[in-house]
Amino acid sequence: AQSVTQPDIHITVSEGASLELRCNYSYGATPYLFWYVQSPGQGLQLLLKYFSGDTLVQGIKGFEAEFKRSQSSFNLRKPSVHWSDAAEYFCAVGAAGGYQKVTFGIGTKLQVIP
Amino acid sequence: GAGVSQSPSNKVTEKGKDVELRCDPISGHTALYWYRQSLGQGLEFLIYFQGNSAPDKSGLPSDRFSAERTGGSVSTLTIQRTQQEDSAVYLCASSANRGGQPQHFGDGTRLSIL
Numbered sequence: 549a550q551s552v553t554q555p556d557i558h559i560t561v562s563e564g565a566s567l568e569l570r571c572n573y574s575y576g577a578t579p580y581l582f583w584y585v586q587s588p589g590q591g592l593q594l595l596l597k598y599f600s601g602d603t604l605v606q607g608i609k610g611f612e613a614e615f616k617r618s619q620s621s622f623n624l625r626k627p628s629v630h631w632s633d634a635a636e637y638f639c640a641v642g643a644a645g646g647y648q649k650v651t652f653g654i655g656t657k658l659q660v661i662p
Numbered sequence: 663g664a665g666v667s668q669s670p671s672n673k674v675t676e677k678g679k680d681v682e683l684r685c686d687p688i689s690g691h692t693a694l695y696w697y698r699q700s701l702g703q704g705l706e707f708l709i710y711f712q713g714n715s716a717p718d719k720s721g722l723p724s725d726r727f728s729a730e731r732t733g734g735s736v737s738t739l740t741i742q743r744t745q746q747e748d749s750a751v752y753l754c755a756s757s758a759n760r761g762g763q764p765q766h767f768g769d770g771t772r773l774s775i776l
Contacts, residue, residue: 552704557702580763582763584767590769591665591666591753591766591767591768591769591770592705592753592755592767593767594763594764594765597763638704638705640705640763642763649707649710649718649720649721650695650707650763650764651707652697652704652705652706652707653704654702654703654704655704
């Protein structure tokens with residue numbers, strides 16, 4: 549069965565600093581990988597997705613993520629964090645092909661301090 | 663509205679009562695998902711509808727939970743004889759792509775069982 553681990557429940561960074569949120573997945577075949585963001589009082593929004601091809605994917609709001617098969621990781625990065633990035637971030641994995649039952653991690657809550 | 667609409671936004675009920683949660687997906691989206699978000703648990707997959715195909719009910723936690731989707735559009739998630747552990751936020755998402763990941767999430771229904 550597919551699963552996702554987000555080892556950091558809570559992260560605090562200073563505004564303007566770089567950010568990396570960790571995600572490790574478990575899946576027996578080629579995964580589809582996603583990052584979603586849930587801002588306070590708002591619904592979940594898809595940030596970016598990896599299906600195949602280039603292992604570095606660009607998303608909205610200046611985020612990017614890199615798929616590393618050897619490490620079973622799909623870490624989310626941003627070079628300079630803005631206060632509006634404070635939110636909860638969810639990594640998710642789905643099965644390639646057919647329909648997708650997407651499995652989510654428990655989320656990482658990001659706090660941005662001035 | 664252009665987004666996924668869920669109602670009610672909040673529901674408080676007594677243990678043992680039945681509840682119905684409604685989801686109006688984005689018009690034309692063939693895929694519809696229900697997830698449950700509990701504190702510290704991430705998003706738990708409940709059920710997936712794709713067009714006229716038989717739904718994937720593998721995530722429903724017990725036979726007290728059921729869902730239907732009428733006319734390929736509106737979906738209702740029903741919980742019978744509610745228990746306190748059913749307290750959570752129930753999220754609905756829809757997607758335009760067959761085999762696609764959940765693209766658009768509603769704001770959820772916060773269910774509280776007294």
